[in-house]
Amino acid sequence: MRTLLSRTWPAVLLGLLLRQTPSSGDEGGCLRAADILSCAGLGLDRPPADAPAWAAVLDLSHNRLTALRAGTFQGLPRLRSVRLAHNRLTAILPGAFRNSSGALLRHLDLSSNKLRAVEVAPFRDLPGLEELLLFDNLLATVERDAVAALAGLRRLYLGHNRLADFPFRAVREHPELVLLDLSWNRLPRLAPEDLTSLPVRLQRALYLHGNPLVCDCDAYRMLRLWELRGYPAVSDFLRDYTCLMYGARGLAVRFLPDFPQLCDSAAVAPQSGEVTVNAGVPALLHCSTALTGEHVTFFWVSPQHEYVAAPGNNGSLSVFANGSLRIAAARAEDSGVYWCMARDAAGRRNETQEVNVTVVTQHAGRDHDTFSTGLTTLLGCAVSLILVLAYLYLPPCRRPPAANEAGSESARSSAAEGPGRDRHVVFVEPPGKRQNGRPRVGGALEGHVGPASLLEPEAHQTQPALVLP
Known part of the structure; x- marks a missing residue:
């Protein structure tokens, strides 16, 4: 009997459960x-x-x-x-x-x-x-x-x-x-x-x-x-x-x-910084924060809205354990505002910092050099113009001629006077040759070319005249 009950008990219990479970x-x-x-x-x-x-x-x-x-x-x-x-x-x-x-x-x-x-x-x-x-x-x-x-x-x-x-x-x-x-x-x-x-x-x-x-x-x-x-x-x-x-x-x-x-302008403003770097040169941006401890983690957001965490991304941007961000070689497109965020292990505290990066390209430097060279040239032209005007319109300094100048065999001078100015013309001939042209002496001494003297040209033209003050 006990064996029969022990064998039939599970079946009876299952039947009772099925009767209590409603169909759909x-x-x-x-x-x-x-x-x-x-x-x-x-x-x-x-x-x-x-x-x-x-x-x-x-x-x-x-x-x-x-x-x-x-x-x-x-x-x-x-x-x-x-x-x-x-x-x-x-x-x-x-x-x-x-x-x-x-x-x-x-x-x-x-x-x-x-x-x-x-x-x-x-x-x-x-x-x-x-x-x-x-x-x-x-x-x-x-x-x-x-x-x-x-x-x-x-x-x-x-x-x-x-x-x-x-x-x-x-x-x-x-x-x-x-x-x-x-x-x-x-x-x-x-x-x-x-x-x-x-x-x-x-x-x-x-x-x-x-x-x-x-x-x-x-x-x-x-x-x-x-x-x-x-x-x-x-x-x-x-x-x-x-x-x-x-x-x-x-x-x-x-x-x-x-x-x-x-x-909120009334709140504590985040520490901000301005960084200028030449193109092609590495740059290091520091994340200043009051959070301390070995469990503080750092995150950066680039001007292109790129999320950067340690160790970095493809070598162009690197994040160090202290939160600093390294730009391997600055490019023009790296200019802009970078956001640094520090967070503790529990994630309950956050701080942010803004760093504005300006990348100076070489092209910008060449423009600056071109501008400087052009300014120098302009100043040089202005000085030259002033000297020419001074030469043309300012009277020369007078001094008595030296004795050896009057009887020089290598040079003859002719001076023409005009109203308001004096001009001296000197014809230079090569050493060992006689002077081209025969002077019509108007002065007391032969060989001295005085004011208003004229030269008679010969078959061969003289050397170019040099105008001297």
Whole structure:
């Protein structure tokens, strides 16, 4: 007998379990408590077909539902709350909530499913819905009028999705919305002109933390104002409000309190520097920071928005253990603003520094040399012109001729006087030859060429005349 019981016990137990497990559409395995019908975790692939009409709370979470088709909840006129979290829903078709409680339904939980869009059509039959949970889905779009169609909606949870945009202007005039959760999505920017125009009641509970926001001073000032006003959506999640320098992942800084260093003139300004380097010459940029310790890591962002961490990239840029950045051979395109960031091991502290690099190219140096040479030439021409004018218009210095000059055999002079100036002409002949031409002596001494003397040319022309002062 004992052997028989030991052999048949597993089969009996399995049979009992199978009897307690409902088939698809069967309500037999659900739990009932007052007006609550809980069918959670039963492996259902569709809602029970014989759900009682008195059910006000229907829990279908942790099942295998893939879609809500038209008429899914018909015959349930008292529903106030439907929980469909942790299923496999990919679609909610129009008319899914038709012929149900309609305006009585207040709470709808669709979290942790596989929905990709929030559309208008499925929610038109729920004018009284106050709380809609859609977090932890695959949502990439929200139709502009989807939220407006839910006129009674007060709380909308869209966190942990893939939203890169949201129609904030569509909820600006919403009469009831007091909470909007967009945390941990993919929003890259915040438009202050859209957010500050929202009702104050919604600004207080607009959750935007956890998004990969690009660092922006206007967004920082808006979040800072909300923090000072004590809005819980900001003050309770300060650590999760981060932004990315130039949009580069890995270069995240906290909006509050680190980002004021770049925006708020009243805050401590980051240390900045100006570096000038010749083209082709290595340059070393230092990252000054108050962070200390062997676990401090450094990151740089180049003017081309290139993220550079130790040890560097392809040899053109190198990052050392102390945070210094080395430019192997400076080029013209290396000019611009470099950002240095230091972060401790826990990632809780960040500091930034700006270094402005100017690369002087050789072409620029040649232009400078050309300009200098041209200026020198211009000055030389001006001096020469002054000397020529002085020679032409200034009277020469007079001195009595020396005795040996009067009887020189190698030179004869002729002076012509004119009004306001004296000119002396000397004809030079080669040594050992007689002077070309016969002078007509007008002076007392033969061989002396005096004023107004003329020379008679012979067959051969004389040597060129030199004009001497």
